[in-house]
Amino acid sequence: MARDLSVQIGSLTLKNPIIAASGCFGYGLEYAGSLDVSALGGVASKGLFLKEREGHPPPRIVETPSGMLNAIGLQGIGVHRYVAEKLPELRRLGVTNIVNICGTTLDEYCEVARVLSDHEGVAALELNISCPNIKEGGIQFGCSLTGTYDVVSAVRKVTTLPIIPKLTPNVTDVASFARASEEGGADAVSLVNTFLAMAIDVETRTPKLSNMLGGLSGPAIRPIAVRMVYECHQAVKLPIIGMGGIQSATDVIEFLIAGASAVQVGTANFVDPFIWTKLTDGLADYMDRHGIGRVSEITGSLRKNT
């Protein structure tokens, strides 16, 4: 039967609902030698500030049961080098670029957004207001309702690109942050970023990460992330991009049913960089088995227990 994997996120059309999560796929070009990056629904870039950032010293990651902690500290090349060194090639390859942007001030978010708006090849801006690993910037906006509203509405004024605030799960009521984003003029929200966490080496009694604290990702967080996507879907009309621990097509579909219009995959890409076609094939197979023509029919299709 005719089935269509494409999805609509506001004004943005994606070939399929499966996006590489920010910070888990470099800038996208790292993978271009091994797979067709343009076949992905989109690539969320590594978080970009205005300037280059060195990030935290190693060790930056540690494995935990069914997951991992990271404290990369947003090492990145900055927006100017991104548009000069990465974007032309990404554009040539036909990659759908969802650029993840960061700032320590409102002005910085706006300036990064402006630079990106001036260049061809950027499909949308994902506002990183949720990185748990750096003190200044991001999370201070993402943990306050007015901060969230302020960033979204400020960036809204400087760009016509779709804007997608990325929400942190490290709050009591994530749905209220989706609402603040909606009021600020967002086109969609994405969630979740990582859960603030810690791991200790008991022999040496020292933290396992140089930064002490890090963000938990991977299958361990999936049920909490699904719950949060569900809560946001109940609270706002905005399209939702869901993520957290997705490893299989079944996991993708679970997020869609909970209310996501699209999903991102981070940690699972580290384990299997060729996961993308497996996920789209599995989704297509599910749609065929259930007689579903469009992905949007799955979004928010949760049924009541009887």
Next chain:
Amino acid sequence: MAVDVLAEILTNRALSRDYNVLGFAAPEIARLARPGQFVMVRPTSGNDPLLRRPFSIFEILRDDRRQPIGVSILNKNVGVGTSRLYAARPGDRLSILGPLGRSWLDVFADAPGHESWFVAGGVGLAPFLTLAEHTAADKRPMRLFYGGRSQSDLYYASLFEDLGASLHLTTEDGTAGEKGRVTLPLERELKARGGRPVTLYACGPTPMMRAVAALGASLHAPTVVSLEPVMGCGMGGCYSCVVKVSGADQHPHFVRSCLEGPVFDAKRVQWEALAH
């Protein structure tokens, strides 16, 4: 280009209670691999542990007609992932991704007239066999300085001898070769080499590599090291395997060792910034 192969385990040779050599049927990777590159091995198809583990490609396995059929890795049983790899059985299938990273030869193309001296500590031997085969094919003189805690840490030295390398073995307890650290004979031989130009290639514990780099710098031998930081993905996606090296601008920067390494010109490495 990297490929992911759900590879059958052809052989598992236990060398001791700590070390084993696992051979994988992975002709695509064997054909693409260059000396010093690595693979990411998934110790299980489940989530415990979740991430792959990086391993230098040890041997290129060949059939009777010398065609590449797979690769082997030298594994040291130190944690959940490596203990699964220690216990893996021939016939099992594990996912291996590669070849990844830069080759020794990408960092220092063979300088004409240089002797190649390899300096290995323990499982640090792994990335040298492919380099030794390359060097032997070029008919260039080579030596292997190979150190361990005791005799049971030293394996496969004879493979290098068969390829024409002269050996300098050391153990800290004196059970094989010279007693002491591997830098002992290295320093002596460097000083005794007269005017002959030598390139040093080192892999092993960080303090050992750092000491080799210092000897290379003071005794005028260009030195390449293969670093082994914790890695998340091996493909440049996660930025976890960074090491601090001086860049073209002479300033130190964190670079991803999966892409820019694992092999580095030792002069660039900021040793004090390396996690152990």
